[in-house]
Amino acid sequence: MQFKPHKYQQFAIEHILNHEVAALLLDMGLGKTVIALTAIRELMLERFEVSKVLIIAPLRVARDTWPLEIGKWDHLGDLRMSVVVGTEHQRKAALAAEAEIYVINRENVEWLVKNYPWDFDMVVIDEISSFKSYSAKRFKSLLKVRPKIKRIVGLTGTPSSNGLMDLWAEFRILDLGKRLGRFISGFRQDFFTPDKRNQQIVFSYKALPGAEECIYKLISDITISMKSVDFLDMPKCLMNTVEVSLSEKEHELYDKLKKDMVLAVGSEEIDAVNAAVLSNKLLQMANGAIYGEDKKVISIHDRKLDALEDLIEGANGKPVLIAYWFKHDLERIKKRFKVREIKESKDISDWNAGEIPVAVIHPASAGHGLNLQAGGSTLIWFGLTWSLELYQQTNARLWRQGQKDTVIIHHIVCKDTIDENVILALGKKNKSQDELINAVKANLRR
Missing domain, CATH: 3.40.50.300 (P-loop containing nucleotide triphosphate hydrolases)
Structure with a gap:
């Protein structure tokens, strides 16, 4: 099938091409998969800026959606994809296969970092919101190799499903703390105040006055967002x-x-x-x-x-x-x-x-x-x-x-x-x- 990008899709592709660190808050149904793959093809086969790409996604999306999408569009026919899921033997075989793009489920990021010599110069995180917990093993593992990654893209339609506090870990992975700080303690101190607490134990935080606008401004240079209802003829x-x-x-x-x-x-x-x-x-x-x-x-x-x-x-x-x-x-x-x-x-x-x-x-x-x-x-x-x-x-x-x-x-x-x-x-x-x-x-x- 021939890919004729909508205006908003071309805008999103250009955003990835023009930013080594990019966050795309794309509402469900806007085609973030083909957007990312089209940008990868340009960077890899036209501009020669990247040589090996890792895509991290939820299991079923890694196994079904990404391979289906790359096989769907004519212009992606010269890209090879290897799906790194299944047993350890299957994952090792998939990593040994010759391909330009490797797709792994997020649960195996820790295993990959521990057992594989890192040579991916571009990473796409499908659902960056799954890295919102800074105490999770997947977050800590990816952060270890983040300095080796030349280009990184975070995709999601739900960036802060549980509040603004989620954003710190997501952008810490993306820009190594350049915009929202290197430490969660500093982020809390700058933008939040304790809400529910029992003496010294704080159970939750609430944003300080003006914090939301400040946070949005800090991340706006690498972040774009789009809602389906603004660009698509969505069903009722x-x-x-x-x-x-x-x-x-x-x-x-x-x-x-x-x-x-x-x-x-x-x-x-x-x-x-x-x-x-x-x-x-x-x-x-x-x-x-x-x-x-x-x-x-x-x-x-x-x-x-x-x-x-x-x-x-x-x-x-x-x-x-x-x-x-x-x-x-x-x-x-x-x-x-x-x-x-x-x-x-x-x-x-x-x-x-x-x-x-x-x-x-x-x-x-x-x-x-x-x-x-x-x-x-x-x-x-x-x-x-x-x-x-x-x-x-x-x-x-x-x-x-x-x-x-x-x-x-x-x-x-x-x-x-x-x-x-x-x-x-x-x-x-x-x-x-x-x-x-x-x-x-x-x-x-x-």
């Missing part, structure tokens, strides 16, 4: 909330766990040892089941399953994609409905071919980079997630360019439970992220 997207209500008895159980952090259901006792565990337990209860001792699943209610059945029937045979969070969600959904998990390449191709009426997907394993828009236009959130990044990325599997129908995203929300807090929190985080993206939004008339 309808958000719908389906409320379910607990019975009086079920709500008594929910309130007791929330208040006492200990709940007895029959002979089983459920103990929530801290606030994080309690939040997790309450989300499970809102979904209809909860883990007891030894991971035994204790059923509480079927309210969400009943609502899910109504939504599937209401789709009138149109394919439906269900997002679940807990394993017992999946088990209970499977027990009640005939569904198929989206996990492997065959599942993806069968879904896009319209051969799967009802599919289930876990946001953490399939949130990034998968093109599922050809298979359906209805997404149902059975269980919600606190992660804005996973939430937006999962929605973007269907709501993206190429989708021919109006996308309908249903959220099954258990009334008067933690579900309502999650929906509210996602809205607040989205506001903060939109402010970042708008602050560095590309002006194509420059």
